[in-house]
Amino acid sequence: MPGALVLKRFAPAIMEWQKIHGRHGLPWQANKDPYRVWLSEVMLQQTQVATVIPYFEKFTQHFPSVSALAKAHLDEVLGLWSGLGYYSRARNLHQCAQVVVRDWAGQFPTSAQDLQQLPGIGRSTASAIAATCFGQRVTILDGNAKRVLARYLGFEGNIVLPAHEKILWDFAEKMVPEAGMQTMPVYTQALMDLGSAICTVKNPQCMQCPVQNSCSAYAQDKTKSLPLKQKTIKRTSHRLYLWWVNNSMGQVFWLQRPMKGVWAGLYCLPVWEASSEAEFLAQIPCQWHSKCEFLDPVQHVLTHKDFQLIFVKTRLTEANLQDWPNTLEGKWLNHNEWQSLGVPAPVRKIMVQLGANSLI
């Protein structure tokens, strides 16, 4: 295990490096506003900075404060989030804003411990906000930071296991510099920047790394094998039929998804999971069967799930609109209307590609 000197050298070296080589001038770095820092942290989870910037700017223009976000309708929030993926983040964001307004008089709490109690804020995000905005001496440990520290320390534990992850957290805490607004924001940003620019998943740039001299993985030629992440994820496959119905005015029929399960809370075409065309057809009235056109399947891959999306196009005429199943409580929307809603990214993409309002 690494000695005290190795732990102590880390923070000053990466902070010096950050001042010259790190990222400056990102839109959420302009001030230490916890609302903007929180928003950026949530958006940056599993998403690259370049992708996040336009979303962040659009979001903060619409919702310049936590109270503005709290007052918004969830559909509006999901609409602005549309395309960023992992929609539970947007739902938590909205819920969190409402809790901050209701329980904290619209001011984010200043300690990582209190921040972590808010919806959607985990330990690393809470630390990022507390360290950046309030100078608290706490460490982040997101995916990038875990990789950097596991390599630097030569940590051979399987970081997917909670017990091993906890050991890494303990080391990470020992490596944090003195608390304060002069150090904590710089250190936190340095750890993020090092992970995204130098100590990358593949081909880390060790020759440009400010801590190469003390890095255990570099010294032992283990940069490829660390960190150890052995997952036993069971993948599942699903075939979804999406009923894409146009009426004679070129509108498309949309339903809001239930608040749980795939695409929770988003607007989508009516969807059924079915193993065959016949099983799908059994879900809709038989007078529509001859009007269904089955498009080629589209693959959509998530972390643990493989989806096969089959769009089924149907055109309604004035005459057969009266047979429309009144059990479906949805909305007929034109192109501009549904474009502003939170719609699953693959559904949006396919419909835009194929022309959502085109009639068959």
Ligand code: SF4
């Ligand atoms: S020397 Fe290489 S492996 Fe070690 S922290 Fe730096 S970039 Fe990562």
